[in-house]
Amino acid sequence: METTPAPAPPAAALTEPVGSPDAPVRSGVPEHGRVPKYYTVKAAVEELVEGMAEGSVLPTERELAERFGVARETVRQALRDLLLQGRLRRSGRGTAVAGPKLAQPLSLRSYTEGVRRRGQVPSRTLIGLERRPAGEALGARLEIGAGEAVWHMERVLLADEERVGLESTYVPAARFPGLDTGFDPDSSFYAYLRRQGVRLAEGEERIETLLATPREALLIGTPPALPMLLLNRLSRDADGTPVEHVRSLYRGDRFSFTTALREEP
Template sequence: MRSGGEPEPATTKRRAVRRRLLAMLDDLDVGDALPSERRLAEELGVSRPTLRAAIDELAGQGLLDRRHGSGTYVAEPRIAVALTMSSFTEDMIRRGMKPSGRVLSFRTEPAGARIGRRLAVSPMEEVFTIRRLRLADGTTMAIETLYLPKALMPKLRREDLEGGSFYTLLRERGVILASGRETIEPTVTTADEAEVLGVPVHAPAFLFERISRSEQGTPVEYVRSLYRGDRYRLELELKPVPR
């Protein structure tokens, strides 16, 4: 910073470039490519490092999609995620999008100590471990891993979850979710996760972990979901604490 709190010239230039890039986006559609960095730098009259810094900032906000070896494109708008007890399927339908997905793996195995603690079952009790890819309007959104006591739905089949809502299946079997606890933390994708989601390795992501309970207070599910950071934003409704 300069004396008096004035921003450095490089910062001022980056902000100016950011404003001009935002104005450019108003005339482009999702998926349109931006001109090359060399051409943009020449047109805007700035250095390429300054241009890259502005593009990186917009990419971090989910407005641009940088594809290695291909270029920079207008990104799909991020979907706001409201923190409710709704399923992914229900949430996407409510937003006017078409949910879909496919089961990546479906197996039964002993819960083990870690999953057993979360589901309040013995480490030797069998649980379903189901990994699904979730999509909206054909675009990858999240990788979801669901852990479920097998005794709760012993006849559950892989086909039951292909593109359907797990919460609907629960309701059809008389299981009502009454409460849940969810944690959210920022993370980045591993090589395996990046390949499944179709994003770069170490792309920003949100990790959601939820334990949902029945009306009797019994854990019904433990879910670990990895959401694409470039397609999601969190939306919270805040209210003052009663006095």
């Protein structure tokens, strides 16, 4: 990997994205003071992006390589990092400036409600809705017997018509026998629950990072190497009975999650 001493990078690479008080501690500079060339180019491109509107197309890799005096592969690595971070996105015309990430609150709200609160239009594409027997692990989570019927609903999540995630919902079929005929899969499942007289009172959520499987990446429309955020949620009603188990996979370059923290008494 190409490296250069910290004092020597081009001036454009040592501007606000690296030295800003809002930047991460030491701006990623290792203790030995030597910075990979791609990182200084990345910082310079970040500064360039700051002055560009969302959707604006960056100069080509060749133009950036000439501007910063580095190899095209060095530019390519810098752009790859910014794509993974969600600062840039691929477009038909090249590499463009991406919009801000969707900040989704961690709460007992549906994806639909959360995206609407951000001022965007949510939608979903149904991949499949099937009745199947629960395995031992799923049955234990939903507190039903192994082999009892559950509905499995899989949907691609969209925001402003952009694919941003994949959601799998499991609910006991005995509790929702008419799900396949009474629910519009493009609508909020939580709104459907309220119409059925079910109120969610509490939930447990676990967040992990992982890479999507080839099938998941194809459905979401992302490269397999793009990091994903995986959320597993178990929701309960006011009686403490499990209502749903949801596995949601979100694009790491388009989503972040927020929560409010308070001191426990």
